[in-house]
Amino acid sequence: MRSWKLAVSTADRAPASAPILLHGTISDNLVQAGKLGYQAIEVHTRETEEFDYQAIKEAEKKSGVKVCMVITGRLNTEGKCSLTDDRPYVTHAAMQGMKQYIDMASKLGADIVIGWVRGQIPENGNRESYLKRLARNLKILSEYGTSRHVKLNIEVINRYETNIFTTAQETVDFLETYKLDNCYVHLDTFHMGIDERDFKKAIYACKDRLGYVHIADNSRCYPGSGYIDFKEILDTLEEIGYKGYLSVECLPYPDRISAAKEAADYLKRII
Numbered sequence: 001m002r003s004w005k006l007a008v009s010t011a012d013r014a015p016a017s018a019p020i021l022l023h024g025t026i027s028d029n030l031v032q033a034g035k036l037g038y039q040a041i042e043v044h045t046r047e048t049e050e051f052d053y054q055a056i057k058e059a060e061k062k063s064g065v066k067v068c069m070v071i072t073g074r075l076n077t078e079g080k081c082s083l084t085d086d087r088p089y090v091t092h093a094a095m096q097g098m099k100q101y102i103d104m105a106s107k108l109g110a111d112i113v114i115g116w117v118r119g120q121i122p123e124n125g126n127r128e129s130y131l132k133r134l135a136r137n138l139k140i141l142s143e144y145g146t147s148r149h150v151k152l153n154i155e156v157i158n159r160y161e162t163n164i165f166t167t168a169q170e171t172v173d174f175l176e177t178y179k180l181d182n183c184y185v186h187l188d189t190f191h192m193g194i195d196e197r198d199f200k201k202a203i204y205a206c207k208d209r210l211g212y213v214h215i216a217d218n219s220r221c222y223p224g225s226g227y228i229d230f231k232e233i234l235d236t237l238e239e240i241g242y243k244g245y246l247s248v249e250c251l252p253y254p255d256r257i258s259a260a261k262e263a264a265d266y267l268k269r270i271i
């Protein structure tokens with residue numbers, strides 16, 4: 001049996017409705033994550049944040065925990081930018097913001113996640129032309145990432161939150177069609193429970209293209225609290241040779257620390 005690397009979601013602050021478990025500075029969150037049994041943290045942040053990279057490196061060394069991923073959703077939720085928007089000045093701002101995230105990830109030795117910032121196809125919009133626009137922009141970002149040793153992970157998100165990349169197969173097909181070599185698929189077990197018919201098949205569809213995995217149970221609470229079969233998921237991830245992180249991104253119930261602890265304890269039990 002192989003040993004899995006566990007990560008946990010963090011931010012400087014987040015509403016109670018967000019699936020983010022640790023709040024505070026990156027340095028404090030690294031220490032807290034280590035105490036709870038995690039090897040890494042993912043950081044949900046704005047692209048404009050100016051971190052003290054030296055202090056973060058020292059905190060990583062001291063805690064033995066690293067920053068594995070920079071999450072870009074706030075460029076969309078707060079910054080109102082998307083990579084498919086009809087207004088060129090909005091996509092331009094989205095591209096600028098994404099380059100800032102890639103620079104940040106490069107300094108942290110991390111990769112990035114592209115979730116909501118991909119945007120939405122408007123009702124009655126020509127799907128093909130929006131996907132072409134998205135592919136063109138992702139190609140530029142993918143190359144920008146390659147030059148800075150940062151991988152782009154495209155999150156598969158359920159149909160109630162987006163209408164682009166709602167299944168693993170759709171996402172893999174897109175990455176292959178547009179030859180986006182530095183882009184990977186990012187699965188989230190909560191979203192999979194809504195839009196995938198078969199967890200095993202979805203994971204197999206990604207194979208070498210799987211870059212990152214979010215872990216939450218069917219109600220989006222901590223793994224082990226619901227009915228998702230995580231044992232089967234881990235076995236399948238092992239079968240395809242997945243070597244990335246299992247990152248707990250779940251709702252902070254009954255409270256943030258208990259959820260983080262329950263999740264780590266549960267995952268370690270079944271590993």
Ligand code: LER
Pocket residue numbers: 019073115155157161188214249
């Ligand atoms: C982000 O990782 C995610 O899963 C989306 O549902 C936004 O929360």
Ligand code: MN
Pocket residue numbers: 155188214249
């Ligand atoms: Mn997620």
